[in-house]
Each structure stands twice: as structure tokens, then as C-alpha cells.
Amino acid sequence: MAIELSYVLVTPYSLKKSRTGGIIARLLSRSDLDLVGARIFGFDRQFARDYAGGLLKIVGKNNKVKARLLADYVLENCGERENGKKERGFFLLFRGEDACSKLSSIVGVLDPTHSSHDPFLTGETIRDTYSDLIEDKHNPGTIRYFEPAVFTPPDIQNAVKKLKLFADFSDRTSNIAENVVGVKETDERTLVIIKPDNWRHPSSRPGNIIDMLSRTGLRMVGCKVYRMSTAEALEFYGPVQEALRSKLAPKIGRKAKSILESELGFQMDDSVIESLTETAGKGFADDQFYNIIDFMSGRRPSNCPEDELDKPGLVKCLVLVYEGENAISKIRTVLGPTDPTKAPGGTVRRDFGSDVMVNTAHASDAPESVLREMEVIKITENNVSKYIREFLQDYNA
Secondary structure, three states: OOEEEEEEEEOHHHHHOOOHHHHHHHHHHOOOOEEEEEEEEEOOHHHHHHHHHHHHHHHHHOOHHHHHHHHHHHHHHOOOOOOOOEOEEEEEEEEEEOHHHHHHHHHOOOOOOOOOOOOOOOOOOHHHHHOEEEEEOOEEEEEEEEEOOEEOOOOHHHHHHHHHHHHHHHHOOOOEOOOEOOOOOOOEEEEEEEOHHHOOOOOOHHHHHHHHHHHHOOEEEEEEEEOOOHHHHHHHOHHHHHHHHHHHHHHHHHHHHHHHHHHHOOOOOOOHHHHHHHHHHHHHHHHHHHHHHHHHHOOOHHHOOHHHOOOOOOOOEEEEEEEEOOHHHHHHHHHOOOOHHHOOOOOHHHHHOOOOOOOOEEEOOOHHHHHHHHHHOOOOOOOHHHHHHHHHHHHHO
């Protein structure tokens, strides 16, 4: 089977109803495909017209009723509103063998001849669970309400035609969706990173975490799949190094004195604690710091050649930007304390974290941290169009 690139587009309605986490959980846990890109798009009218037109041309060849239904949905629900506010869509880019078929199987069919009252629906697919197609019971065949939940191309030919449209739109828009429906002047933004421990194997964990974060009622306005370089990890977690030294070094200094006294069999003067703190204490704290860098980038600085410090890391994470009132405090409340053993039940770190370092997710702690961290990981940039164009170039070669 050939390596393919395909996508799933979560509709604005699914985003508003906080169904995104459940959808992502199914996509990630039910296939061996690699999530290589993600974006939150703030759609404009031109994109909605282009995407709808493509549906009419491609889908319409085999099923004109279905094509018209999908195209009308996009035109009515995915473009700008009359007041200029934009609807959001969550774009997920997957790569792997037979990607189109695998994603289509997970998403499920969309058949206008079968309504949501179909007794054979099982809830197995995404559309079984989250989509709706309601007919007028007095006028069979007349559809009163339609919500597809997600879009995905059925085959590679359809995918190729749509992917270029997304790449073009991605290139001309910022990675942060601006002027979206629901935005207020008092809103603030915060940064969340779903850490590498959630991506070691196909798992529903990233989706479940997003589902838990959705209880805040905040809007997701930015997203990117990211491999943090060693240099970026050093800069991102730089403030942590001194904090670890302040917290751990004195403890290690006192512990080192106690161990030496026990081993050597005599009482040492307390004045040695200061020198032990400076040597053993700070050395231990720095080792813990470099463990964090290794965890987030896949490399300890000492094992990374200088000319590779700025190269993408060896492990993957998912960066999210949330927007809304008191966004910073709301996210950190749902996340829980840094130490999962001290986090209350029902928080992300309590449910999914292992220890202080492998604690599943990061969230900014203050407005100035948000700005600094966004700058370090270049939140306005996204590699979605890069992946698409590289694939299309190889596909057409």
C-alpha cells in the first residue's frame, strides 16, 4: 500500500459543541497513521466558495444529491458571518499507508438516503456518533437538518485536489485565527502543550486531554504539531533551571553532608553545606533540568552537536492556543498542579501524569509567559503547507 497524505476537517459546529476531543481520540487510537500537521482555520467567504465548488465537481460525479448537500452546508456554515466574524475549523493532517481509506473508515459514510433515525446506526464511526441528518417525517426525502461533523476525502485523488486548497489558504493566513465568532475585548490567550509522553504510540490520550480542557468553555484559536529543537527547549524552560537550583540545591547539600557523615563516621561542620550546595546540589539540579530538555526535545544538550541544536527535535508534541475570559487560570485549574500526585481528581495531570517531569501537559502561568513562550515556539508559523507541498511534489513527480 502506498504512503498517502490525507486530512480530517472538524466542522465549526463540532468545535463549538466541544466534540473535538472525542473526534481526535478516535482518529488517533484507531489507526497507525501519523499526525504530522494541525491547524485552526478562521475561514473566509472565498475559501468556503472554493471548497464548496470542489465538492460539487468531485463528489458530484458520483452523487449529485450528496455533493449539493455538502456544498450548501459549507457555504452556509463555514464562511464569514455578515458581521465579518469568522467560523473556525480544525484541520488535521495524517500521513501513512492507505491514509484515505483508513480515515474514511473511522469517519464513516455520509449517505443522504439514510437519516439519523436509521435503526442500524451503532455509534461505531465518528459520523454515527456526532453527525445528524434529519428528514421531515411528513415529507420523506426532505432534509430538515444536516450536520456532517467532519470532512475527509474518500480517496487519494480527492485528497490531492483538496490539499492544495488548504496549503494555499494556510500560506495566506496566520496560524492564530483572528476575529472569530464569540471573541470579546476582555478575552486573553494562553498556551498549552500536550507533551511527548502522549505520542509514544497510537492512543486516545491527546483527544481525552483536549476533551477535559473543553470544560473551560474557551475557544481553541491556534494549533500546531511541533518538534521542539534542543535550543528551543533550553530557551523555553530556561527560567526553570534557576528555580530548580533554588529549590533542590540546598536540600541536596544537606543530604550530601548527612551521607558523608554516615560514610566517614564523624560529624562535619555546617559550613560544608554551602560548598556541597554549590557543587553537588547545583549539579543535581542541573541534571534534572537537562532531563526536562531531553524529554521535550529528545536530546540532552551534551549529546547534541552544536550544528544540530536548532534542528527539529526527535519527539512530537501538540501546541494549542486557547482564547477567552480568564483563559490562563481556567486552563491551569483543569490541568492541576505540576506534581500529579498532588493534583485533585478529575484534573488532566492527576488522570494522565506520572511525575513532576512526565506530567502530560504544559500551560502558561502568566500573560508575560504566554508572550514569551509563543515567541520561542514561533506560534504564528505552521508547517502544514510545507508537508502538503512536499507530498504533492512527490505525488506528481
